[in-house]
Amino acid sequence: MTSPTVLTPALADFVTSHLSIHLAASDDRGFATLVRGLGCRRDPTAAGRLRMLVAAPQAEPVLRALATNGRIAVVFSEPESHRTVQLKGHDAHRVERDPDDTALLAPYIDTMVNRLATVGTPEAFVRALLHCPTEALCIVRFTPDEVFGQTPGPQAGQRLATGCALP
Template sequence: MPSPAILTPELVRFVTSHLSIHVAASDGGGQATLVRGLGCRADPATTGGLRLLVARPQAEPVLRGIAADGRIALVFSEPETHRTVQLKARNARVGPADNDDTAVLGPYTDTLVARLGSIGTPEPFVRALLACPADELIIICATPDEVFGQTPGPQAGERLGAGQALP
């Protein structure tokens, strides 16, 4: 049985603040696969849920993993500080992007361009990395039930309890 929603207001603010995002799944045979996320927003249809934008052509192996068992790991990292959390969910599902989802892509890209630019990554590289036509966006919906601090350091990998401060 899933644990209660772990998305505190602080955690929602962090994961929706235009961070570097990776979505990982397993292909059912134990082979890990991942795709870069292109944005994240709270899911208005669920309590404690998230909607993650990904490019369908790049995400096909992850989507097959989700279809196999619904399990995903989500990593959100602040490029300037390496402040990082990992969320795990067992109920991931795939759906079409709606207008509110596609509206996230432009601001996400612009913010990540600035964030990565502050540490020397050229703007054209970041824009190419995050480029995705709107008709190729797909949404992964999930309600995380575990959260781990992954900021590099002695406490990396520790499970965070309900309401515990982010690393």
């Protein structure tokens, strides 16, 4: 059962602040697959829902797994502090890209260049890693229904109560 209250304003602000993102899914046999995310924004059509940007060629195994069961886990990590959360949902699916999704890609990459520079990652590497032609950009939409703290430390992996402070 989904709960629109899982995605609090503070959590939504955090996950949409151009963080390092990884989306994971598994097929019905339990085989897991992963792809790097290229941005995240609130879905304007429904409160509590997110739109995840991914490169379709790299995301194909994830997209196939999502098409079978809709289960997704997305990790959002702030590179300079390692502050990390994981959101899980059960209704993930591919949707049509819109101009606001496309417009998010360049600012996301620029911010990640700056964030990863703080840990010594060269700009050229970050730009190559996150490069995605517009025509290859694809959107996964889902409603988070569970949130876990994943910041390294003794409380990593613990479910966070709805409305609690981020780790």
